[in-house]
Structure formats: structure tokens, C-alpha cells
Amino acid sequence: MSALLTGTPLAGRVAVVSGASSGIGAATATRLAELGAKVAVLARRKDNLDALAESINRNGGTAIAVPVDVTDREAVQAAAQQVADQLGTADLVFNNAGVQLISPITDLRQDDWQRQIDLNVTGVMNVIGAFVPQLTAAAEAGKPADLITTSSIAATRILEKFSVYSGTKAYISHLTRLLRVELGRKNIRVATIEPGMVDTELPDHVTDPDASKLMADLIDQIDVLQSADIAETVAFMAAVPRHVNLTEITILPTAQAI
Template sequence: MSYEKLAGRTAVVTGAASGIGEAVAVVLAAQGARVALLARRADRLEAVAGKIRADGGQALAVVADVTDDASVEAAVARIHEAYGAVDLVVNNAGVMLPNPVDEGRLDEWQRMLDTNVTGVLRVVRAFTADLVAAAAEGRTADLVNISSIGAHITFPNYAVYGATKAAVTYLSQSLRTEFGPRDVRVTNVEPGLTDSELGSHIDNAELAQQLDGMFGALGPLACEDIADLVAYVTSRPRHVNLRQVIALPTRQA
């Protein structure tokens, strides 16, 4: 697909070292956007950025941890120095650590909250001024939050993960009331079963086996499917906000 309206834009993608984030960064760069890739793993980031540059795109690898204020602030400074202001932000960084609630794994709960909710807020805070300024200048400005179908559909042992994604979905709806009047679009994307790195975080053998069974029965989306969706929604005319998009494998009810 070709999305000409992405040419010349400046994008930030979090969680860009693998999975959906990597795919989004690659697609946006292929469509002519300058892309700052944020994630914690320097080697993986450099590999992705190198692949983008080899294909003729512009990419900046920025090692950053969305759970750390100073790290995000340093990332913003580096992006501004290299690329200037940003007009497209994709909040994708996330972790999925399913386990029964009665196991009481506070460390996992905190990690999911810190990354999936507070991390999203840190990135929003970091780039709000850029997005609002871009829109005020008559340019297209986009905030895209990657949530999950788990925000709506309950799965046993995924209660805390689902709760964090429900928070992202609600946050997106609320931010639209604040940003929309200033011409900044907010899009909430909720993927269903997707073949990303999230499943590798699961340390519960039974739950990992369940997920593998779902992959076999339903056939997951590819990360590139979600990336294509992000490129599509952010390339619409600036007065069109595709506010909420749920993308499921055809076999997933």
C-alpha cells in the first residue's frame, strides 16, 4: 500500500525493537516519514534502524525506557536535536504477564501498570506540545495508542493486563475530548490475537500452551497487518479521525 500523506512527517514509535512497534516503524519510514525508534534494547533498535536506512528510509535509534522519567526526557531531547518537532506518535510499548490474580504477583502487576499505563502517559506528556503546535500550524498531528481487544473481552488469568489496556482505551477516548478541539487526532487501535513478542513474556507453561492453541485454531494477525492499519489511519485527510479501530483475525469471535 502507498500512503503518500505520510511523506515528510516526523514520527516516534515506542516499543520499536520488535513486534508491532518494529513493523510500524518500518512501514512509516517506507512511506517517507522520519522515524525515531524508542525501546530499551540498543542492539535490536540499531538492527531495525539499519534495515530502514538500507531500504532508503530515515531512522533514529533512541534507547529509552518509558517507565523512567529521565530516560524519556533524554529521548525527547535527542529526537528534537536530530529531527526537530514531532507530529506523529505511536504509543506501542507494552508487556503482557498473565497469571491468576490469586497468585498475587505484585511485581508483575506493577510492571504492567508502569509500562502499559504510566508509560503511555509519559510519552503523551513528552510530545503533547509538539502535536498541538503542529496542528496549530495547519499540519496533520496524530497520537496513536496501541491497546488490545483485551480491553473489552475478558480472558481468565489476564485480568490485570486487560485492565491496563482498558485504561489505555478509556484514556484515548478522554484525550480526544481535549486534543480534538485543537485538531490533534487520537486513534485507539485494539488488535486481537497477533503474532508478536508478547507471548514470549509468559512464564506460566499452561497459559503459554493455551496461547499456542489459540494461534493454531484462529490464525493470528501479523504485526505488519497492524502496521498497515496505523499507516492507513494516520494518512487520512486531517479532518478525518478514525477514533477506534478493532482488528481481529477473521476466526476470532
């Protein structure tokens, strides 16, 4: 995607990006910094985070690396305090950490099920719990405040072997609608982005050989989305006027049929 936004429309914003060690998270952190936001990048892989923060800072942005496992509630609370201490009150949270482990339910890969629930649901909730107070404070101070979470088209499509993953993403999409009832009246924008096929490392985590091949073939056969496409969309969602909330955006490759 060619850059749609120009200048520094996010100047003065403090952004937090979870799942920032690669793919969509890394691209979004980079783009938010280019547009003027100070960015805290969160993930488990410290080396990746350090390299990302260094790259952002070297190119004139402001970023800090905050290594954290989002499934650890106390660690995420400590990370939120670190962000506030080093960058200021967070007013843009891109709640992006997640994992996709596709397999037939009859394979009974319960460790995979639990890992997806832990990261895609519990991890998302831990980030919400840690940063809603800061988003509330930002909104009360008259600033834009954004909570944007990564869901998937799998939240609404009926896809074979995606049962547990799709269930976790359906949770996120519906949670977004519910949170808007409470947080919207506090002037916190709550939104979700539901991408189709994106060329990231996420398919590499798929343990079922048939599902892995299906996703690899799709990447080869059509012009799938790139991480930069999602990053630009998230940036646009955050850059619109404060009274505008783009609540749910589905973004697909033009040639993707399902």
C-alpha cells in the same frame, strides 16, 4: 496483509514509535518510513533498535535509534528533545510499548502486576507527557498530528487470568476517549488500536503455563494477525485527511471467536 497504501502519503511527517525493538513497533516503524515519514524508534534494547534504524536507512528511509526506558520520565523527556533536534517536531506518535503477563489473580504475582502497570500505564503516560507539546506545535502549524496508542481487545473482553493486563488496556482505551475531548479541539487526532491475537513475542512473556499454552495453541490453530497487519492499519489511520480521526479500531483474526 498486502500493502494498501502506495507512494509516500506520509512524506514530511516525523514519526515516533515506542516499543520499536520488535513485533508491532518494528513493523510499524518500517512501514511508516516506507511511506515517507522520518522515524525515531524508541525501546530499551539498543542492539535491536540500531539494527532496525540501519535497515530503514539502508532501504532509502530515514530513521534514528533512541534507546530509552519509557518508565523513566526524565529519560523520555530527553528522548523527545533528541527527536526534535535530529528530525524535527514530532507529529505522529505511535505509543506502543507494553507487556502482557497473564496469571490467575490468586497466584499473587505482584511483581508481574507492577511491571504491567509501570509499562502499560506509566510508560504510556510518560510518552504522552513528553510528546504532546510537539504534537500541539505541529497542529498549530497546520500539519496533521496523531497520537495513536496500542490497546487490546482485552480492554473490553472478559478473559480469565487477564485481570491486570486487561485493566491496563481498558485504561488506555478510555484514556483515548477522554484525551480527544481536550486534544481534538486542538486538531490533534487521538486514537487507539485494539488488536486481537497477533503473532509477536508478547505471549513469550506470559509466566502462567496454562495461559501460555492457550495462546500458543491459538496461534497454531487459526490464521492470527501478523505485525504487518497492525502496521498497515496504523499507517492508514495516519494517512487519512487531517479532518478525519479514526478514533478506535478493533482488528481481529477472522477466525478468532473471543
